[in-house]
Amino acid sequence: MKKPYSTKNRKIICQKVFAVLLLFIPMLVFVLPQKDVSLAERRRLAKRPQIRLSTLLNGQYMKDFELALKDLFPGRQSWRSLKAVTDRTAFGRAESNGYVLIDGTLSKLPEENESARILVGAAKAINLVAPILSEDRHRVYAALIPDKNIYLSEKHPTMFPDYDALWRDVETAHPEVKWIDLRPALSLDAFFRTDHHWRQECLGDTISKLAEAMNATTQTVSWEQTLFLQGFRGAYWGQAALPIREDQLVCCRNSIVDQAKVEHLEEGKSTRVYDIERGKGRDPYDLFLSGASAVLTISNPFATEHRTLIMFRDSFGSSLAPLLIPYYEKIILIDLRYISAGNAAKYVDLSDEADVLLLLSLPILANPTMLR
Amino acid sequence: MVFSSLTFLFVFLPTALGLYYLVPRRMTNVVLWVFSLFFYAWGEPLYVLLMFATIAVEYLLTRWMDNASTGTLRRGICAIALIFALGLLGFFKYADFIVSNLMNALGLGIALPLRHLALPVGISFYTFQLVSYVIDVYRKEVPAQRSFLVLGTYICMFPQLVAGPIVRYETLREQLECPGKRTYAFCSGARRLVLGLAKKVLLANVLGELAAKINALEKSSTLSFWLLAVTFTLQLYLDFSAYSDMAIGLGKLMGFDFEENFNYPLISQSITEFWRRWHISLGTWFRDYVYIPLGGSRVSRGRRIINLLIVWFLSGLWHGAAWTFVAWGLYQFVLIVLEKGLFGRLLEKAPRAVRHTYLLVATLIGFTLFNAEHFAVFAARIKGMFVFSVYPLLTPYTRFLLRDYGVILIIAALAATPLPAKIARKIASFFSEHGARTPDESPKEHTSNVRPKCTCRTGSFSSQPKEHTINTRLKLKYRTRSSSSQSKENAHNLRLKHVFALLQTVYVVALLALSAAHLIDGSFNPFLYFRF
Numbered sequence: 001m002k003k004p005y006s007t008k009n010r011k012i013i014c015q016k017v018f019a020v021l022l023l024f025i026p027m028l029v030f031v032l033p034q035k036d037v038s039l040a041e042r043r044r045l046a047k048r049p050q051i052r053l054s055t056l057l058n059g060q061y062m063k064d065f066e067l068a069l070k071d072l073f074p075g076r077q078s079w080r081s082l083k084a085v086t087d088r089t090a091f092g093r094a095e096s097n098g099y100v101l102i103d104g105t106l107s108k109l110p111e112e113n114e115s116a117r118i119l120v121g122a123a124k125a126i127n128l129v130a131p132i133l134s135e136d137r138h139r140v141y142a143a144l145i146p147d148k149n150i151y152l153s154e155k156h157p158t159m160f161p162d163y164d165a166l167w168r169d170v171e172t173a174h175p176e177v178k179w180i181d182l183r184p185a186l187s188l189d190a191f192f193r194t195d196h197h198w199r200q201e202c203l204g205d206t207i208s209k210l211a212e213a214m215n216a217t218t219q220t221v222s223w224e225q226t227l228f229l230q231g232f233r234g235a236y237w238g239q240a241a242l243p244i245r246e247d248q249l250v251c252c253r254n255s256i257v258d259q260a261k262v263e264h265l266e267e268g269k270s271t272r273v274y275d276i277e278r279g280k281g282r283d284p285y286d287l288f289l290s291g292a293s294a295v296l297t298i299s300n301p302f303a304t305e306h307r308t309l310i311m312f313r314d315s316f317g318s319s320l321a322p323l324l325i326p327y328y329e330k331i332i333l334i335d336l337r338y339i340s341a342g343n344a345a346k347y348v349d350l351s352d353e354a355d356v357l358l359l360l361s362l363p364i365l366a367n368p369t370m371l372r
Numbered sequence: 373m374v375f376s377s378l379t380f381l382f383v384f385l386p387t388a389l390g391l392y393y394l395v396p397r398r399m400t401n402v403v404l405w406v407f408s409l410f411f412y413a414w415g416e417p418l419y420v421l422l423m424f425a426t427i428a429v430e431y432l433l434t435r436w437m438d439n440a441s442t443g444t445l446r447r448g449i450c451a452i453a454l455i456f457a458l459g460l461l462g463f464f465k466y467a468d469f470i471v472s473n474l475m476n477a478l479g480l481g482i483a484l485p486l487r488h489l490a491l492p493v494g495i496s497f498y499t500f501q502l503v504s505y506v507i508d509v510y511r512k513e514v515p516a517q518r519s520f521l522v523l524g525t526y527i528c529m530f531p532q533l534v535a536g537p538i539v540r541y542e543t544l545r546e547q548l549e550c551p552g553k554r555t556y557a558f559c560s561g562a563r564r565l566v567l568g569l570a571k572k573v574l575l576a577n578v579l580g581e582l583a584a585k586i587n588a589l590e591k592s593s594t595l596s597f598w599l600l601a602v603t604f605t606l607q608l609y610l611d612f613s614a615y616s617d618m619a620i621g622l623g624k625l626m627g628f629d630f631e632e633n634f635n636y637p638l639i640s641q642s643i644t645e646f647w648r649r650w651h652i653s654l655g656t657w658f659r660d661y662v663y664i665p666l667g668g669s670r671v672s673r674g675r676r677i678i679n680l681l682i683v684w685f686l687s688g689l690w691h692g693a694a695w696t697f698v699a700w701g702l703y704q705f706v707l708i709v710l711e712k713g714l715f716g717r718l719l720e721k722a723p724r725a726v727r728h729t730y731l732l733v734a735t736l737i738g739f740t741l742f743n744a745e746h747f748a749v750f751a752a753r754i755k756g757m758f759v760f761s762v763y764p765l766l767t768p769y770t771r772f773l774l775r776d777y778g779v780i781l782i783i784a785a786l787a788a789t790p791l792p793a794k795i796a797r798k799i800a801s802f803f804s805e806h807g808a809r810t811p812d813e814s815p816k817e818h819t820s821n822v823r824p825k826c827t828c829r830t831g832s833f834s835s836q837p838k839e840h841t842i843n844t845r846l847k848l849k850y851r852t853r854s855s856s857s858q859s860k861e862n863a864h865n866l867r868l869k870h871v872f873a874l875l876q877t878v879y880v881v882a883l884l885a886l887s888a889a890h891l892i893d894g895s896f897n898p899f900l901y902f903r904f
Contacts, residue, residue: 014559022386057417069378073892083889091578093778097893110689112465112769113590158768241893 028074035072035266040238042282045071053259055067072129080241088242094159099240100158102260105193106236106244107148114366115161115169116372122170123367125336125358126177128371131310132341132350138310141214142358143180144170144365145316148196151188177358192247195234195284196363201225201250207323214355216307216327223252223323228274229284256302256326265347266339273298273322288318294338296345298322303329308354312336314364330356340372373414374534374899375618380889384411385622388530393625397551401525404626408528412494415534420494422460423528427455429501431523434509438516440584450510456504461499464491469693493901494534496690498527500657505541507661513741514542522548531622535615535901537653538635547628554627561624563880568617570883573890573897576611576786579603580898582777589770593763596770597756603777604743607786609638611900612651636869638788641727642719643707643734654690659681681705691742700741707734803872 038045049055049064056062073079087093094100099108111117126142133140144167153160171179190202198206211217229249237244251274262271271290279287289296298321309328311317313335321331332354334344344350364370373380388407395403413420430453437449505526508514517523526548532539547554586600617631624631637649647655659668666679681702688701711719719727737754744750756763774781786792891897 014562014877018558019386019390019882022382023390059415059417062379062414062417066377066379069383070892070894075377076892079889079892082885084892086886086889090779091783092776094776112588161774206889 008223017176032074037282038071038076038238040077040233040241041236042238043310048072049162062085077241078239081243084241085243086353091305093114096240096242097235099242100159101240101242102152102159103188104244105148105152105191106195106234106240106242107152108196108363109366110149110362111159111366114362115166117368118166118212118362118365119169121368121371122174123364124368124371125312126174126358128336129341129356129358133356134351137353138350139214139354140177140358141180141210141358142174142177143182144211144276145198145314145361146183146186148188148191149362150183151186151191162242177238177354178213182209185209192232192234193244194232194237195246195285196236196361197234197246197316197319199250200252200288200323203320203323206320210324210357211327213359214309216309216324218326219304221254221256221310221326223254225250226253228276228279228287233283234285244339249279249287251287252323254326256300257322259301260322260325261299261301262289263297263299264290264293265297267293273325285315285318289321289333291318292335292338293333294335295344296333296335297348298325300325300329300331305329308332308352310334310350310354310356311342311354312330312358312360314359314361316361317359320359324364336360336371338372343372373411374897375615375622376569376577376887376891376897378888379414380411381569381888381891384414386721389625400551400554400626401521401548403532405521405525405528408525408530408533411530412528412533415493419490419495422492423495423498424524426457426499426502427459427524427527428520429453430506431517431520434506434516434661435518438509438656444716446510447668450506450521453506457499457502457506461495466689466693471531488582497536497538498533500538500654501527501541502551502720503658504538504661514545517541517545519549529628531619531626531628532607532630535612535619537616537630537654538657539630543631544628545802555629556627559620563621563876564624565618565621566880566884568614568619568621569887571610571617572614574883575780575787576607576614577611577897578777578889579607579784580781582773585606585773589767591767591768591769592756593765593767594756594760595766595774597763598736599770599774600743600753601740601757605638605736605739606781606788608739608742608900609650609788610784611633611898615901635788636788638719638732638735639728639790641724642711642731643704644711644714644716645706645732646735647708658687662686677709680709684708696741696744696747699747700738702732703738703741800872803868861868884893894902 018302034048034254035045036047037043042295044066046067048068049061051061053062055064061301070076073175081128087096088101094102095109122144128372149160150163153163167183171181185205185208186198186202190206191198227248228251232249233246237246253274257273260273262273263269264271273289274287274292276287278290285291289298292315307328309324309331311324311331312320312335313321313333314337317333317335321333321365324331332348332350334341341350373384375381384881385408391407392400392403408686409420409424412423432452433456437446437453440446440449456747493498505514505523509516517526526539526541526544529539581601583600584664585857586596589596620632621629631653633651633653635652637646637648640646640649655885660888663679666682667675668679669676671679684701685698688698691697691700697705699835710716719730722730740753741750743752
């Protein structure tokens, strides 16, 4: 006869299960080698703190210990995914760590008063570049980079602000520049699913619109799309920790772009337009113009006209600028997040005749303190 | 250290429990006290010495009091002990409050050096436990504890050190003095701990996140004010009751029986009933050590009202050093006095739905006051809730928040009722009809004990385990092999028991995993008891 199910057996099983759950997994934190970086979250991980009397007495060691335990917990990204998936499926949450998965794409939810801050940011950006502008020599254009939220708001208006009103307000407030509306040239599919950036291979209409507005012409140029990375996980992928298909990272090449020379003036180095080594690093998007750079110039050896473009940009400009190379002899890119217009003028002459394009994305304008 | 942290769950707790179970019974108090001091020192590396010193002084004073030859001397020592303990509490918690109010009242602009004194975490809880111990010794309800270790363990016990419940010494005396008499309920203790953790991390913390977002709104609406009131009320209840659940679960793991601290207060139908269900240990503390010594209800009506006023004034003040807390306490006093009069008689005759609605609205208003940093903030929120012409009814962002957190709010509201527990009991009783065990609702229903090897000096102990009880409904009826249908029934019962045990285990493990996932993600995890 089988032994009846006993209290003692159950207690022993319960104790063993509890011991395994609470002891075994976390012990791995102290046994496994320490990771420095989280590729998924694209940030440095906290290190195990060193024991010092001062930090023990002021409580800092304890805070650092808890932080390190969170960052170094075995399978951290899997746990984060578990939380994100459960929040979404069991608790009906659309938001995960500030991101939403809608219509097959990840997006960052705008903050409540973002439109007002964008207005302030746009005004600041225009004021920052004003000192280097000359009415005689510069033709000034500006374009707000459409966020993928704009296209999501068409189907989900209650989740996003009124972008039509925002565009109208910004353009009305600054008639001193010629505004180029890029919204009709793009769609939701033009953006990565797992990242906030646009896909370079979908910028054909955008380039045409910019070139037309700036009266820039070129002979017909053919482009070859080259797949650089099959499983591209953008910045949102790791942050949201939600299950979503990876993207493809494609770059557009031709003989002009391949021969173009990129000079990073602050770092004093030269690279190609597509930096393969940087593209294999932590952020594959750094493929385009080697990622963040304060001031750089792109020279087109095949240019037939002596035209110069000065572009005040952010990371979106990295993938856009290569497509404008056929239209210009020289493109100067200045990232106002890292250098002011005045300081940039110390590296490169901005006084020559040129098209000036102020191309900034909504998240940057919404945080105007980032602009110098 | 807080219960809802990775450090506690995966480093401190397994180490503490492991050692606790491995050492001989007579050493368990040492382990418990050392780990409790470590637990406190982790959050308060310097104030742990203050707590230790406070316990040492009270230990000496109560020993002296117990041996006092005259009643006058006994009263004097008791007074010194109380002034010492409450004085420290007053100094750390109320010095800034008193000084700033005095300066404001006298029009002085001097900033005295007492300002911004850090409040030792849990000082309100352990001071009240010490005070109850001192008074119980004075009243000769318990003898003064001769073992400093036992007294220290009682006061410092980490399950209830920083957020209660306030446990009476008499409740734990026997178990502390005689480790062999502890009733270990590992499975139900682990289950209660995990349920409390899940309540805190999966519900209360998420509600806290919602409340923070509503507080940060630039465009408010009538709905956002109501949503804030509801969210904060649910957050406070779930957070606080979760801490009590975890404390009770931890107590069971170590063989201690703590009393329940919450009994679904939000289903009450009057404020009087509410306070019989909310933070029960604090309510009974004030009743036994303030209200009854003042005369309680055995005095004239006028005197009784004054007694209630004193109790609620002190109760409000205990919750925080600010006039809003005092006002909140007095608000409770006004409602309770009204309920004892004509209003109460009218309320009793009203339909249940009306009584419950009254309780909910009164509670929401009360906690709106509790949650306000200043009276002006409270006034603005009340205006937003009840004056419909000031704000729009709804804004798009508020609508989004309501949709995004809607399921959580519904689950939280259900968790504040006995409904989930009733459903769990129904499921368990289905299995118990077929011979499985029911989950214990009270510690005594489902306990196991080791044979006591107690060598305690005080009291007697039986050689038989006292608490080795099995619910009569759960008694198995063993049948002989002669009946094949009975064998089949036994096998079926056994399978059901396994299924039930498996379901319970899977459920608890799933909750633990989800809670861990939230903590690892670094989700919003506030500690609400920094004022205590």
